[in-house]
Amino acid sequence: MTDGYRTILFNLAVRNLKRHKVRSGLATVGIIIGVIAVASLGIMGTSLSALVGGLVSDVSDTVLVTPHLAASSGDPFDPRNTLASRISDRDVAQIEKAVGQNRVIPMIRTSERLTVDDEGGYAQLYVLQADDIPFLLEKESGLYPQATSSGVMVGSLLADEFDLNPGSRIEVGGESVRVVGIAAERGMGIDINPDYAVIVTEAWYTERHGEQEYSQVVVKVADLDEVEGVKAAIEQQLNRREENVDVLDSREILEIYYDTWDAINVFLLGIGMVSLFVASVSILNVMIISVTERTREIGLMRSIGAERREVMFMFLYEALILGVAGSIVGGLVSAVVGFYVSASVAEFLTGYVATDGAAALSPAAVGYIVFGVLFGIAASVIAGLYPAWKAAQLNPIEALRYE
Structure with a gap:
């Protein structure tokens, strides 16, 4: 499959998403929310761990x-x-x-x-x-x-x-x-x-x-x-x-705090990942509907020589576009949301406002954002695999007869 043909398939995917803006938009919003949940909750856990660790280490004697x-x-x-x-x-x-x-x-x-x-x-x-x-x-x-x-x-x-x-x-x-x-x-x-x-x-x-x-x-x-x-x-x-x-x-107490916050962090990430899986189900639903609506189009493509893998790639591109768009927006928003959520929880737990924003910009925090973005893209592509495979397996003659 040449680069030019891949471009055609990609443009067909973009065209179909534009034809159903509301449906595509809602699926993208689900991914955005899921990525924000994963990344911002991860940042919150990291910020709190750094906050508690810094406070306890100040009295190491x-x-x-x-x-x-x-x-x-x-x-x-x-x-x-x-x-x-x-x-x-x-x-x-x-x-x-x-x-x-x-x-x-x-x-x-x-x-x-x-x-x-x-x-x-x-x-x-x-x-x-x-x-x-x-x-x-x-x-x-x-x-x-x-x-x-x-x-x-x-x-x-x-x-x-x-x-x-x-x-x-x-x-x-x-x-x-x-x-x-x-x-x-x-x-x-x-x-x-x-x-x-x-x-x-x-x-x-x-x-x-x-x-x-x-x-x-x-x-x-x-x-x-x-x-x-x-x-x-x-x-x-x-x-x-x-x-x-x-x-x-203080070192032993610091370890207890870290173990506690690590457990909380895993729990928070689990909640975020569940919300992202729910969003991927919405993409799965959108893609299945798209395959059903375009059955005759798929039959026409197959009848003029399109291969199964080319049809499959066309639908995977749709899922990829939704995932990339939603994940990037979600990652950008989560950098802001995660910091302010962390600051609010830190104020509630410790009684004072942490004005240092370093925790939100730490390598670990950036890592959670990157993880959320990549996880969102991966979840979207995985959600599109079955509909894309189903579209590729359609019999061209039966697809052309589909009403």
Whole structure:
């Protein structure tokens, strides 16, 4: 088959698609939607993985000690059998003994009713020893809370939302307190997420609620090469007889996040690919109708010498044109849609807007767009194979008699 003859067949395919603009357009829209679903969902998963990975890796010097959840009896998935434990002062002393000169920061995580003027809701409350607050958090303005004062510190994003400054008064748990400082924006980490939180001293909290055991302990390791050794020492000290605490570093938590997001990403891609398969079914339907409507034309072509493979190529060109047009448009749109969907989900999950667009332009993101485009074209051509084969198998004489 010469190039000139291929051009004729291609032009016949274009002519037929133009004759049925609405039908062809609807089939193309289906491919566009499918490609957008595959590419944008893939970009979203990649962006979120990069976001979480970047946030956790920022605290690579951190070892996190949390209470081990002990199942009392029976089905471990029964929430009635799961008892949340805490970390005692004795446990903290053992951790300090195990880690040597590295900084140990015990903290309580809870929530309290927060009211600013007539607005309010529940906010995260971090309870820290006064001398640990400057070590863990940077201040944007004002002062750090002192053990002897009743002032509190608030996260930068919470301060922006309620227009708070050092000296502002807020209600925490129904008590009016003064904001003495604003913590600098820090983002989400494995140790503390203060941007939408209130930070108070342990002395302030115990004066109002009594002595409390700790929710977690953060260990800041001076030498990154010692992280594994510090973890092993804590495990040996506290989990010698039974498992009392869980000890993780940022790398392990990062792996957990990656595994989770990879699973979510596969699920999202599966949804997108299903929508693309649905779109390919519409192309299959369009092509079958086209073969039926052009039966006499096929018989005429065959009677004047057209070969079966030439008839087959003519219909495959139709499917290819629909697939290429829809996939390219879908790929272009998905670059925009995927980024904004990622940004919206990231804002919902982390509480702040990521302004860096690098994730949407990363090689992995471009790879998902290319994958979506190629998958859309391939799905379209595969959808056109059966109708094209059926057209090529028509008997010329019977086709000419078709009414």
